[in-house]
Amino acid sequence: MDDKIEIRKVSKRYGSKTALDNVDLTIGKGMFGLLGRNGAGKTTLMKTLAALHPKSGGTIRVCGVPIEDRKKIRSMTGYLPQEFSMYPTMRVDECLDYLGILSGMSKALRKERAEMLLKKVNLYGHRQKKVKELSGGMKRRLGIAQALLHEPKVLIVDEPTAGLDPEERIRFRNLLGEVAEDRIVILSTHIVGDIEASCEMAAVMNEGKILWTGNVKDLLHEAEGKVWTVTVESRFLPQIKSLYSVTGMVMQGSQTAVRFVHDGAPDLTGAAQTDPGLEDAYIFCLFKNGCIDIGGED
Numbered sequence: 001m002d003d004k005i006e007i008r009k010v011s012k013r014y015g016s017k018t019a020l021d022n023v024d025l026t027i028g029k030g031m032f033g034l035l036g037r038n039g040a041g042k043t044t045l046m047k048t049l050a051a052l053h054p055k056s057g058g059t060i061r062v063c064g065v066p067i068e069d070r071k072k073i074r075s076m077t078g079y080l081p082q083e084f085s086m087y088p089t090m091r092v093d094e095c096l097d098y099l100g101i102l103s104g105m106s107k108a109l110r111k112e113r114a115e116m117l118l119k120k121v122n123l124y125g126h127r128q129k130k131v132k133e134l135s136g137g138m139k140r141r142l143g144i145a146q147a148l149l150h151e152p153k154v155l156i157v158d159e160p161t162a163g164l165d166p167e168e169r170i171r172f173r174n175l176l177g178e179v180a181e182d183r184i185v186i187l188s189t190h191i192v193g194d195i196e197a198s199c200e201m202a203a204v205m206n207e208g209k210i211l212w213t214g215n216v217k218d219l220l221h222e223a224e225g226k227v228w229t230v231t232v233e234s235r236f237l238p239q240i241k242s243l244y245s246v247t248g249m250v251m252q253g254s255q256t257a258v259r260f261v262h263d264g265a266p267d268l269t270g271a272a273q274t275d276p277g278l279e280d281a282y283i284f285c286l287f288k289n290g291c292i293d294i295g296g297e298d
């Protein structure tokens with residue numbers, strides 16, 4: 001069986017709102033990042049792939065299985081939603097046991113899987129704590145454990161690092177990386193750093209459309225020669241922001257070092273080209289596709 005997800009011309013409408021518009025993607029084994037700002041359609045795509053709601057058009061095959069075979073798809077898929085919650089007064093180990101019962105697992109298998117997974121997500125020492133006593137990062141790790149309980153081939157995680165401190169975010173990303181060694185992991189996020197640190201392949205979404213997909217390194221290449229820095233008197237900032245897509249600003253006394261993306265040489269004395277970071281490349285991708293209204297609210 002082929003270890004990939006094939007998404008062809010997929011659309012999803014909520015009444016008159018088109019949340020997915022002709023989406024074409026191929027997602028293979030390993031970590032795949034889905035990057036887009038709020039409202040881009042990431043959650044809608046994640047839920048569609050997890051067979052949690054039907055698409056309006058197109059075809060999806062998960063490791064060869066059509067998405068319409070919901071029972072099979074759900075048995076192959078683990079899903080960690082954006083708003084993950086478990087019963088607050090249940091103990092960590094009881095949660096997994098309970099979910100194992102719901103999945104029809106035998107007592108012996110539940111015990112074996114729960115113990116293995118709690119060790120994997122570093123919660124074994126906290127297994128007797130109540131869910132409400134866990135930190136945000138621990139809850140997210142419990143979320144991964146529950147999503148992996150039935151050994152899915154595909155793991156879908158929706159904005160998992162929002163609200164985590166940097167240490168927990170790194171720990172969580174590393175955990176996903178380990179999990180992705182032998183399955184497809186899709187990570188949706190609006191945090192560019194999450195993609196940069198953990199994904200080889202990614203896609204950029206905006207307003208329900210895929211703007212770009214490929215190897216993350218290629219997104220960086222596309223922004224080469226398009227990123228600039230200049231240091232100006234801070235009073236010129238509004239003017240610069242009205243002309244260019246600014247990706248960074250550092251105040252230095254009365255002056256500000258500005259970083260921006262621009263296709264072609266900017267009409268600014270002292271502007272110098274610099275190497276793109278992934279954040280610059282992402283903004284350049286939005287800019288190139290006409291998704292950024294410079295000087296406007298976007």
Ligand SMILES: Nc1ncnc2c1ncn2[C@@H]1O[C@H](COP(=O)(O)OP(=O)(O)OP(=O)(O)O)[C@@H](O)[C@H]1O
Pocket residue numbers: 014017018019036037038039040041042043044045159190
């Ligand atoms: N149940 C719904 N009914 C109507 N519109 C919806 C529904 N769910 C989502 N939408 C709309 O579809 C679009 C895509 O939403 P979606 O939640 O998929 O985006 P997202 O990229 O996950 O954003 P966020 O990071 O804010 O969750 C948005 O315009 C949203 O308002």
